[in-house]
Amino acid sequence: xxxxxxxxAVSAMLVLGLQxxxxxxxxxxxxxxxxxxxxxxxxxxxSRVRRFPSVLQPADVGGLSFEIGGQLKAVTLTVxxxxxxxxxxxxxxxxxxxxQVDQASAGVLQAQAQADNAEAxxxxxxxxxxxxxxxxxxxxxxxxxxxxxxxxLEQARRQLELANHNLDRSKLLAPFAGTVARVExxxxxxxAAGQPIATLYSxxxxxxxxxxxxxxxxxxxxxQAVGVKIADMPDRPLKGEIKELGSKAEQVSAFPVVIRxxxxxPGLNAGMSVEVRIEEPLIGGGSGFLVPLSVxxxxxxxxxxxxxxxxxxxxxSSTVRKRTIxxxxxxxxxxxxxxxxxxxxxxxxxxxxxxxxxxxxxLLPLELPLREAILAASEKRLRPILLxxxxxVLGLAPMAIAGGALWQPMAILMMSGLAIASLLTLxxxxxxxxxxxxxxxxxxxx
Numbered sequence: 001x002x003x004x005x006x007x008x009a010v011s012a013m014l015v016l017g018l019q020x021x022x023x024x025x026x027x028x029x030x031x032x033x034x035x036x037x038x039x040x041x042x043x044x045x046x047s048r049v050r051r052f053p054s055v056l057q058p059a060d061v062g063g064l065s066f067e068i069g070g071q072l073k074a075v076t077l078t079v080x081x082x083x084x085x086x087x088x089x090x091x092x093x094x095x096x097x098x099x100q101v102d103q104a105s106a107g108v109l110q111a112q113a114q115a116d117n118a119e120a121x122x123x124x125x126x127x128x129x130x131x132x133x134x135x136x137x138x139x140x141x142x143x144x145x146x147x148x149x150x151x152x153l154e155q156a157r158r159q160l161e162l163a164n165h166n167l168d169r170s171k172l173l174a175p176f177a178g179t180v181a182r183v184e185x186x187x188x189x190x191x192a193a194g195q196p197i198a199t200l201y202s203x204x205x206x207x208x209x210x211x212x213x214x215x216x217x218x219x220x221x222x223x224q225a226v227g228v229k230i231a232d233m234p235d236r237p238l239k240g241e242i243k244e245l246g247s248k249a250e251q252v253s254a255f256p257v258v259i260r261x262x263x264x265x266p267g268l269n270a271g272m273s274v275e276v277r278i279e280e281p282l283i284g285g286g287s288g289f290l291v292p293l294s295v296x297x298x299x300x301x302x303x304x305x306x307x308x309x310x311x312x313x314x315x316x317s318s319t320v321r322k323r324t325i326x327x328x329x330x331x332x333x334x335x336x337x338x339x340x341x342x343x344x345x346x347x348x349x350x351x352x353x354x355x356x357x358x359x360x361x362x363l364l365p366l367e368l369p370l371r372e373a374i375l376a377a378s379e380k381r382l383r384p385i386l387l388x389x390x391x392x393v394l395g396l397a398p399m400a401i402a403g404g405a406l407w408q409p410m411a412i413l414m415m416s417g418l419a420i421a422s423l424l425t426l427x428x429x430x431x432x433x434x435x436x437x438x439x440x441x442x443x444x445x446x
Contacts, residue, residue, distance in 0.1 A: 003187045013126070027195055031224075031361045033360055034351070034354070034359070034361050034362065034407075035361065035364050036313060036320065036348055036364060037348070037349055037351070037364050038346040038348055038349060038363060039291060039292055039295060039344055039346070039347050040344065040345070041289045041291065041341050041342065041344060041345045041346075042289075042343060042344070043054050043290045043349060044287055044288065044343075045287065045288060045290050046282070046284075046286075046287040047276070047280060047331070048277055048279070048282050048284060048329025048330055048336055049277055049330065049331045049332065050212070050277075050278045050280060050330060051275050051276065051278075051317060052210045052211075052257075052276045053210070053273065053274070053275055054208035054209065054210045054259070054276055055271060056208060056230075056261070056268065056269070056271060056272045056273075056274055057206060057207050057208065057209070057270055058201035058206060058270050059207045060174060060176055060178065060200045060201060060205070060258065061181075061200075061202075063196050064089065064175070064197050064198050064199070064200060065193075065194050065195055065197050066090075066092060066169065066170075066191060066194075067138055067169045067194075068097075068169055068170070068193050069092075069094065069190075069191060069193045070093060070170065070190070071092065071093045071189070071190045071191075071230040072092060072093070072185060072188055073090075073091045073093055073187070073189060073190060074188070075185060075187045077090060077183050077187065077198055078177060078180065079180055079182060079183060081180045082177075082178075082179055083174045083178060083180065083200065084177045084336070086174060086176065088171050088197070089172045089174055089180075089198055090172040090197050090442075091171050091172065092171075092172075094167055094170045097166050097167045097170055100163040101160070101163040101164055101167055104156070105161045105170065106158075107156040107160070107207055108153070108156040108160050109161060110156070111149070111152045111153040111157075112156075114152065114268075116192055118148070118149040120440075121142050121146070122145070123390065125142045126139060126141050126142075131386075133283065135281055142203055146363055147335065149245075152205070166303060172197055172198075174200060176200070176202050177202065177204065178200050179201060179202075179203050180198055180200055181199040181200065181201050182197060182198060182199040183197075183198050184196045184199075185197055185198075186258075189353070190201070196261075198269070202269075203269075203270070204262070205260060205261050205263060206261045206268065207258055207259065207260055208228070208240070208258070208274055208276060209244065209256060209257065209258045210253055211256055211257070212254065212257050212277065213250060213253055213254060214249075214253040214255065216278065217255040217257070220245060220257065220278070221242065222242055222243070222244070222245055222354075223240065223241055223242060225239055225278070226239070226277060226278050226279075227239065227240075227277035227278075227279075228240045228258055228275070228277070228278065229274065229275045230265075230268070231272065231273040231275070232271075232272060232273075233265070233267065234268075236265055238261060238265065240261040241260055242257060242260075244258035245257060245258075264408060277421055280327055280329075282328030283327070283328045284326065284328060284338055286328075286338055287338070288336040288337050288338035288339075289336070289341055289343065290331065290332070290336060291310075291334060291335050291347060292334055292335075293334065293335060293347050294349050294352070294353070295310050295327070295335065295347050295349050296308040296309065296310055296327075296335065297310065297322075297352050298352075299354060302414055306326060307327065308325050309322055310322070310323050310347050310348070311322065311347065311348035311355050312347055312348075313346035313347070313348065317360075318355070318360055318361060318362070319358050319359060319360050319361065320355055320358075322357045324340055325340030325341060326338045326339035326340060336410070348401065369372055371434065374430045374433060374434050375430075378426065381425075381426075382431075385420070385422055385426060389418050389422040392414075392418055393419065396411040396414055397411075399411035400412050400415060
């Protein structure tokens with residue numbers, strides 16, 4: 001009985017194998033027709049895009065210091081602290097400066113008294129000279145004393161203004177609103193005039209600088225709008241503008257460009273990595289069609305420049321034909337083709353290296369709805385999955401029947417696992433795929 005079952009299982013395996021071989025020999029007698037994955041030309045573009053990496057830098061950075069020297073009071077400034085225009089950042093002890101102001105004020109009063117006395121003496125001698133009492137030399141001496149006292153008064157006033165100015169400069173004020181980047185001193189330290197105290201940068205506006213090649217540089221203008229993408233915020237495209245264009249190349253045919261960006265998005269900080277997106281006219285001008293990068297035919301030993309070759313699908317003959325194209329640039333990881341194709345053309349977009357001019361192909365559907373695509377794929381995989389699972393199960397049948405205590409449990413386990421795996425592959429995997437992509441589509445739409 002067991003022998004008959006084994007012979008039946010082996011016979012079934014041989015029949016399935018011979019059937020598969022017969023199908024292959026029948027297919028081999030016919031010339032193979034390659035399936036063609038095509039791209040339909042539709043979307044147009046009037047410019048190409050160049051991308052340049054850079055780093056966000058604050059537009060205004062200032063190293064702050066005192067104009068005078070002295071001993072600091074307590075420094076409460078911290079790195080990262082936000083300050084406003086006119087806020088007091090640090091202060092020098094004003095007691096010695098106030099003493100200088102008091103001394104200068106006393107000097108002004110003394111000089112004022114001397115000037116008044118000299119003025120009165122000059123006027124008195126001037127009246128007496130009319131009566132012939134003093135001499136002309138005494139009057140001239142009084143005039144000289146008057147002028148000297150006036151000069152001393154003016155000098156005393158200037159010293160008082162300087163003392164008041166130094167007293168006002170005892171407070172270090174923020175020249176603009178921003179963030180403290182560095183603090184260079186400690187509390188109660190003795191500082192000199194011009195010694196760095198703190199570094200302040202403005203976070204209301206940022207700048208980015210990079211080098212561009214000469215052809216791109218010639219098409220740029222100050223004030224031109226550019227796109228900016230933050231590496232940490234890829235879903236928040238921003239708009240900047242060109243602030244400066246260097247007149248001298250820093251490297252061979254590479255010119256500096258400075259981009260200005262207003263801080264209009266929360267979370268922007270200096271030092272973030274960015275990508276600047278600059279639009280420029282297509283090579284040769286005009287407009288073109290956007291196609292995937294996989295469309296042009298790769299040629300051995302040649303780099304794609306301004307011309308290339310594509311395969312265009314012919315509906316009448318179901319063949320592909322070579323077409324020479326003109327490339328105007330790259331935009332959004334796609335080529336912009338300016339000549340050689342038209343709207344509605346079907347271009348080979350996969351396996352172009354294996355195609356030849358005039359080759360007969362089988363055009364695959366351009367795009368199927370999710371449900372139909374999953375059903376079509378499941379139908380194609382049904383026969384291979386069933387065939388491989390059935391042959392393996394039948395091959396294990398003899399061991400499951402007469403394998404003894406050692407092999408029989410293992411064979412039964414493997415046969416059951418294959419049967420369950422086949423059901424999962426045929427039904428649950430396509431259903432899960434359908435649900436997963438529906439959820440993703442809804443999230444993108446929201």
